[in-house]
Amino acid sequence: MKGGSLFKPAILIVGVYLFLKFALPLFTAPLPASLIFLYLALTTTGIVIFATLSGQSTEAFFGPITRFLSGEGLAGGMKTARLLVLVLFPLLVGWQTYSSTAPSEQPPAENRTVHPAPPGEFVGLSNPIPNTPDNVMAGKGLYAAFCSPCHGGNFDGKGMAAKGFNPPPANFSDPTTIAMLQESYLFWRIKKGGVGLSIEGMPWKSAMPRWEVELKDEQIWKIIMGEYDGAHQKPRTWE
Amino acid sequence: MLNHGGHPRRIASTGQGRGSWLAGLLVFLAFAGAPLLGLAQDAAGQAGGVAYRDLPAVGSRNIVWVIAQLHLLLAGFVLGVPIFAWICEIVGWKTGEKRYDKLAKEFTKLLTSSYATTALFGGILLFMLIGFYPKLMSYLADIFFPSFVVYCILFLLETATLYLYWYGWDAMQEGGKKKLHLILGFFLNVFAFFIMIVPNSWATFQASPVVLAEGSDMARAWAATWNPTWWPVNIHRLIANVVLGGYICGAYAGIRYLSAKTAEEREHYDWMGYVGNFIGVFGLLPLPFAGYWLMREIYQYNQQMGITLMGGFLSWLFILQAMLIGVLFLGSNYYFWMGITHRIPGSEAKYRKPIMSMLVILLLCLGVWMTPHSLVASLEEARKMGGTHHPLLGVFGVMSAKMTVANLMILVTFMSFIMYWRAGKEETAGWAKVAKAIMSGVLGVAAIVVIVLGVWGYFVPAIIRINYFSVAQVLIVLFVMLTITPLTALLLRSAKTTTEMVWGKMPPRAGYALVLNAVMVILLMTLMGYARSSSRVHWHIYGVMRDSSQYAFSPALGYAAAFMSLCTFLFCMLVAFIFWVATMGDKAKAGESGGKGKLPGAMPAMAGGSQQLDEK
Numbered sequence: 079m080k081g082g083s084l085f086k087p088a089i090l091i092v093g094v095y096l097f098l099k100f101a102l103p104l105f106t107a108p109l110p111a112s113l114i115f116l117y118l119a120l121t122t123t124g125i126v127i128f129a130t131l132s133g134q135s136t137e138a139f140f141g142p143i144t145r146f147l148s149g150e151g152l153a154g155g156m157k158t159a160r161l162l163v164l165v166l167f168p169l170l171v172g173w174q175t176y177s178s179t180a181p182s183e184q185p186p187a188e189n190r191t192v193h194p195a196p197p198g199e200f201v202g203l204s205n206p207i208p209n210t211p212d213n214v215m216a217g218k219g220l221y222a223a224f225c226s227p228c229h230g231g232n233f234d235g236k237g238m239a240a241k242g243f244n245p246p247p248a249n250f251s252d253p254t255t256i257a258m259l260q261e262s263y264l265f266w267r268i269k270k271g272g273v274g275l276s277i278e279g280m281p282w283k284s285a286m287p288r289w290e291v292e293l294k295d296e297q298i299w300k301i302i303m304g305e306y307d308g309a310h311q312k313p314r315t316w317e
Numbered sequence: 318m319l320n321h322g323g324h325p326r327r328i329a330s331t332g333q334g335r336g337s338w339l340a341g342l343l344v345f346l347a348f349a350g351a352p353l354l355g356l357a358q359d360a361a362g363q364a365g366g367v368a369y370r371d372l373p374a375v376g377s378r379n380i381v382w383v384i385a386q387l388h389l390l391l392a393g394f395v396l397g398v399p400i401f402a403w404i405c406e407i408v409g410w411k412t413g414e415k416r417y418d419k420l421a422k423e424f425t426k427l428l429t430s431s432y433a434t435t436a437l438f439g440g441i442l443l444f445m446l447i448g449f450y451p452k453l454m455s456y457l458a459d460i461f462f463p464s465f466v467v468y469c470i471l472f473l474l475e476t477a478t479l480y481l482y483w484y485g486w487d488a489m490q491e492g493g494k495k496k497l498h499l500i501l502g503f504f505l506n507v508f509a510f511f512i513m514i515v516p517n518s519w520a521t522f523q524a525s526p527v528v529l530a531e532g533s534d535m536a537r538a539w540a541a542t543w544n545p546t547w548w549p550v551n552i553h554r555l556i557a558n559v560v561l562g563g564y565i566c567g568a569y570a571g572i573r574y575l576s577a578k579t580a581e582e583r584e585h586y587d588w589m590g591y592v593g594n595f596i597g598v599f600g601l602l603p604l605p606f607a608g609y610w611l612m613r614e615i616y617q618y619n620q621q622m623g624i625t626l627m628g629g630f631l632s633w634l635f636i637l638q639a640m641l642i643g644v645l646f647l648g649s650n651y652y653f654w655m656g657i658t659h660r661i662p663g664s665e666a667k668y669r670k671p672i673m674s675m676l677v678i679l680l681l682c683l684g685v686w687m688t689p690h691s692l693v694a695s696l697e698e699a700r701k702m703g704g705t706h707h708p709l710l711g712v713f714g715v716m717s718a719k720m721t722v723a724n725l726m727i728l729v730t731f732m733s734f735i736m737y738w739r740a741g742k743e744e745t746a747g748w749a750k751v752a753k754a755i756m757s758g759v760l761g762v763a764a765i766v767v768i769v770l771g772v773w774g775y776f777v778p779a780i781i782r783i784n785y786f787s788v789a790q791v792l793i794v795l796f797v798m799l800t801i802t803p804l805t806a807l808l809l810r811s812a813k814t815t816t817e818m819v820w821g822k823m824p825p826r827a828g829y830a831l832v833l834n835a836v837m838v839i840l841l842m843t844l845m846g847y848a849r850s851s852s853r854v855h856w857h858i859y860g861v862m863r864d865s866s867q868y869a870f871s872p873a874l875g876y877a878a879a880f881m882s883l884c885t886f887l888f889c890m891l892v893a894f895i896f897w898v899a900t901m902g903d904k905a906k907a908g909e910s911g912g913k914g915k916l917p918g919a920m921p922a923m924a925g926g927s928q929q930l931d932e933k
Contacts, residue, residue: 106709107702110694113710117684124680127651128673130826132658132665185696190705192691193628198860201621245704253775254690254706254715258628260620278630278871312778316617 084142087125094121112187190245193259194278200266207299217304220297224289225305233309243285250309257311264302264313269295368452369866377449378868379880384445386846386884387891388438390561390839393554394892395435396509397562398428399479401596403502410495420589422486424566429483430899432476434891453857460529461519463538468515475508513558514551518542521550523858524849525618545618549611556607560600561842564645564835567593569896571831574823583821590823590831591656597834598649598730602798605642605723606791613783615852622859626852627716628690633874634848636689639719641841643683646726648834650679653733655827660818661741671736675729682722682729690714712775717782721771724790728764731798735805741816744808752808756801763797766790839888843881851877 098114129139145151149160207213222231228247230236235249250256256264266274272284289298306313371377402424409417447454458465482501489498518541525546529537570589577583616623625631654672658665691705691714699705712718746752767790774782853859855869863869872880 102709107707108698109707109710110692110698110702112693113688113707116687120680120684120687123647124676127647128676131651131654131669131672133824134665136824187693187695187698190691191628191630191632192706193624193632195621195625195629198621201619244700245706252711254712257779258715262620263624278625312780314779316780 084139087129087139090125091118091121094118110187190283191278193263194276196263196266197276200262203262203265205261205265205299205302207296207303209303213300214303214307217300217302218308219304220293220301221304221308224293225301228285233305245283250305250311253311256305256309256313259314261299261302261306261313264305265295265298268293268298268301366452368450370449370451371867372449376868377445378866381442381445381449382850382880383884383887384438384442386843387888388435388442389846390842390884390888391431391435391438391891392513393558393561393842394565395428395431396513397558397560398424398431398566399502399505399509400559401563401566402428403499403506405592406502407499410499416585416588418490420592423589425483425486426899427566427569427896429479430895431892432479434895436472450857453862456858456862457519457522460522460541461538463535464515464518464542468512471508471512471515475505475512478505478508510555513554514547515542517550517554518544518547520849521546523856524622524853525615526858526861546611546614549607549614553604553607553611556600556604557842560597560604561838563593563596563598563600564831564838565593565892567597567831568835569593571828573900575825575828577821580821585820587660587820587823587827590652590828594649594652594831594834595734597645597838598653598734601642601645601649602727602731605727609720609787609791619859622852625854626848630871630874631848631851633689634844636687637844637878638841638848639683639686641837641844643679643686643726645834645837645841646679646683646730648830648837650675650730650733652827652830652834653737655823655830657737657740659823659827660820661816662819663816664740668736668740675733678729679726682726685713685718685722686726688713688718715775716787717771717774720774720787720790721767724767724771724794725764727794728760728767728797731794731801732760735801738805739809739812741814741818742809742812743815744812746808746811749808752804756804759797759800763793766793836885836889839885840881843884846884847877847881 095114095118098109098117102109126139128135130136146156146160146163149157152160221229226237227239228235228237228243229250230240230247233250235247235252237247240247248255267286269288269290271286271288271290273288275284293301302313369377372380402421405417405421405424409415409419409421478501482498482505485498485501489495489501522541522544525544527540527544529540532540567590570586570593574583574586574590577586612623612627615626627635654668654675657668657672688710690711692702692707692711694702694705702708706714744753770786770790774786777786851871854871855864856862857864
């Protein structure tokens with residue numbers, strides 16, 4: 079950051095933005111604007127921290143900005159540029175404020191609660207079915223019949239009906255889903271389905287059927303065993 | 318005093334005569350008294366079995382929320398400061414460096430002036446709780462009465478010890494008296510610790526009650542006290558109090574530094590700011606471990622409460638928490654780094670690259686820590702991602718990732734301190750190269766193992782990760798600290814100082830950084846206060862006594878954020894006022910020594926603001 083150059087910080091911010099917005103989606107799903115904003119804010123914070131470590135670096139970083147904004151020693155094109163910035167920046171802020179508050183056809187961004195807390199009667203339940211190969215196989219059979227159309231034969235959330243749902247069915251092979259939960263939680267979710275979600279789970283965006291209508295408790299417990307085994311995960315326990 | 322007495326009259330005379338002044342007073346009393354009328358009416362309407370009372374317009378819960386939070390923050394400061402004031406005094410006594418004794422005294426001055434306000438808010442809180450929640454308080458008193466008595470005795474002992482400790486400071490400076498003073502400081506901390514853990518038992522019982530068998534009052538109180546979250550909260554609060562106290566003392570020093578008039582003052586408050594920041598960081602390093610233990614115990618105690626906090630509607634608080642802790646880490650490191658570049662002339666070029674590497678690691682870690690499991694996304698964005706859980710970055714949203722980056726940030730911050738410690742010195746010991754190689758090796762291997770365990774944590778059952786991997790990560794980081802700290806101390810014992818540290822040369826932004834850190838830690842405590850209280854959802858005592866008041870709902874996050882900000886603002890104002898009053902004596906002394914007019918000899922001085930004490 080020598081000689082008052084703002085070139086490197088500007089390149090860094092633009093580079094991070096381009097990477098997050100365009101390069102990363104080449105390999106995976108696009109990032110939401112909220113996450114891009116967060117990472118850019120961190121990048122900017124880092125730049126300001128590093129630039130203000132010493133008096134010399136602070137002057138090198140803020141000096142040109144201060145001189146540009148105050149108009150000190152500016153001539154020709156830079157004068158016009160300063161005028162443009164002073165006019166356009168407030169307009170940009172105004173536009174941003176307007177567009178973020180104006181009525182829109184788009185629903186607002188949601189902060190969905192993925193794992194709402196289960197009701198008290200489902201807390202602390204343990205699987206009453208012995209974990210035997212026969213029971214696991216029986217669970218997998220039930221899973222194939224009732225669950226796999228959405229959650230997939232490979233337990234990866236890619237069943238043949240999965241594309242019809244938003245949000246998509248859970249991917250059990252992802253270590254950040256059922257591996258984080260106790261069996262009693264799955265029992266509640268399977269038994270009561272989307273309509274049985276607690277009030278903090280609103281909006282109830284879950285197409286999970288209420289399986290207590292079709293399945294006995296014993297079958298649900300077997301499905302849970304089959305799910306964990308098939309997805310190569312273990313439930314959360316305290317022993 | 319005569320002049321002050323005339324002040325209200327002058328105010329009155331600026332209105333429209335005495336009649337309007339009285340009318341104004343009546344209107345004020347009418348407004349101020351209205352809630353009380355409502356309160357009385359509420360109570361009268363349900364005579365015989367009042368469960369709740371309310372304050373119209375304001376709301377009883379809101380009042381209790383603010384008063385309880387302010388009391389807790391003040392108590393945190395009052396119980397945290399004696400720990401490091403006493404340690405500073407010991408350092409001063411052992412090394413013979415008077416500046417440590419002076420610093421310890423200055424810390425204690427802040428403590429004594431805050432003590433009365435803390436007790437005052439405690440009293441207000443008690444009256445509010447008895448008034449607004451009589452049924453709950455009756456239930457708690459029935460269980461905990463023996464510990465109420467113990468608490469009162471502890472309070473008496475703490476008060477007596479504090480007064481002896483403070484007022485006896487100058488009288489107990491030499492020989493055996495100094496030892497007696499240090500013993501007083503020790504007991505001050507012992508009583509303070511017990512004063513903290515006794516009320517903790519009441520609050521933790523509300524969150525994690527246990528079954529109470531029949532028995533004597535003492536046996537029931539003891540059983541209720543020993544509930545599953547009592548010790549995790551005790552340890553978490555003890556460390557958090559040190560962090561709060563350290564950063565607030567740092568902020569005090571920062572403000573005094575910014576307003577310093579002389580070079581001597583600038584040097585002193587620069588050094589005090591450094592010590593405050595160091596104490597804050599010292600506490601901050603183990604704090605995430607204590608928090609993790611607490612959450613583990615909560616989760617194990619009740620899955621519902623654990624999920625409400627970590628996966629349910631309160632989980633967003635932990636993203637805010639990550640941001641606040643991140644700012645604290647960045648702010649503390651920034652202060653260390655500025656210390657290197659400003660206090661050690663000519664060192665900027667040498668340390669620029671290591672600082673940049675540390676900053677990049679901190680920011681990457683913070684990026685991971687702040688990435689939620691379920692992202693805030695518009696409908697269109699969620700469609701493109703296939704839900705609100707990003708297929709790649711979603712893995713950052715769980716504890717394995719969070720624990721890993723928290724440990725790495727702790728390592729980086731620790732190394733920042735080590736770098737600061739070593740700056741401006743040249744090791745002369747023959748084994749310096751070997752020692753430095755060992756330190757680098759330990760640090761590098763530790764960082765790699767922490768990351769490997771973090772990644773591996775995704776592929777093992779949760780209980781293996783929680784009980785073994787996370788614990789191993791913590792132990793590795795502790796091992797690094799316990800290895801590198803003594804090695805560095807040994808190295809520096811024979812080191813040659815190449816550049817003398819210059820105090821009082823920090824730029825104003827260093828003072829602002831100290832204030833920012835204090836504000837962040839206060840916000841953090843208000844945030845966690847809300848989380849701890851809200852995790853009980855619609856229960857006064859979880860699963861035992863249901864909240865059946867009109868406030869039996871969890872406030873929305875935005876509403877809660879407004880209250881957290883309000884509590885932070887009020888606390889900052891309170892502390893600023895207390896410190897202003899406490900330092901009146903200093904200003905008067907400075908005025909006298911400068912020959913700019915003398916204050917009356919009979920001027921009242923608050924505890925901590927005594928001129929006589931300061932002059933010695």
